[in-house]
Amino acid sequence: MFGLSSLFSSDMAIDLGTANTLVYVRGKGIVLNEPSVVAFHVKDGKKQVLAVGEEAKLMLGRTPGTIEAIRPMRDGVIADFDVAEEMIKHFIRKVHKRSTFSKPKVIVCVPHGATPVEKRAIRQSVLSAGARRAGLIAEPIAAAIGAGMPITDPTGNMVVDVGGGTTEVAVLSLGDIVYARSVRVGGDRMDEAIVSYLRRNHNLLVGETTAERIKCTIGTARMPDDGRGAAMQIRGRDLLNGVPKEMEVNQAQIAEALVESVQQIREAVMLALEATPPDLAADIVDRGVMLTGGGALLGDLDLALRESTGLSISVADESLNCVALGTGKALEHEKLLRHVIDYAS
């Protein structure tokens, strides 16, 4: 039997990512997964929301002068408060059935480095979208729970969440954060690196959407053993004569384009290990490092990091969903995980 509360409430957990927003509903799991993008119509200096999520992402890089498509969370912090608020409200309303009697409780995952002002803004947006209570959970904790790590044990656990705008490296023990650092390298930086590599080496101009597609199709963090790897056809504009051009790119080229991004992730891991107290660092050497987030899916990222750090590295199951699943788990097992949720009340 379901209790009345589970029938009538749609308490939810939200992963407000720089690239994707996921909503988990109590008892149901992940019910929404859309790009964190808002498109506006700009008229007489006033902004009117045109589309949010999937539909808005299709407009990125393709907007005429009167339409603006924005990623409000782009760099891992809130780049635009008003737009972020519109987006949060839109997604909550999309999920929350008006027929339910009670106002939902909402837990939102925020980057560990979010400022008090940003936290307050997120809480406020959630409340004004109709929530009864708004709780926050730190991203590394949610990611680790979602990846199934034993975060409440008295051992050191390192989780590396490679998102769109940032990579968050954290060491957890006894359910709390011992060390956390966010670096501005992630999927976006990789896309930009591919764009500039193609421009520099092949006089080919491609947009970020094309770069992302290349990355997700043949992207790799490591030089292929045969020095070339798989290849794909891409289209862009020839910078020399301005006309459309088609060419083939291979994995070796993309690996070269991504060297710096991968190197920065490696450095963040090594810095974290150095800053971790010796006993916990020894645990991490024993137990290895867990990668989560969409960026963890970059081809051979685990292998490249293993080779360059000497640590054992694994990619979490459902790495794109870890943060939402972990935030959802905190919601489902609130009594057990109470100490990781911040209600500020």
Ligand SMILES: Nc1ncnc2c1ncn2[C@@H]1O[C@H](COP(=O)(O)OP(=O)(O)O)[C@@H](O)[C@H]1O
């Ligand atoms: N197969 C893949 N290979 C490489 N990168 C990927 C892959 N799938 C998704 N990504 C990248 O993961 C990033 C989004 O990850 P996500 O964890 O959802 O970010 P955020 O939490 O910041 O919203 C994007 O930059 C996307 O291009």
Ligand SMILES: [Mg+2]
């Ligand atoms: Mg994320």
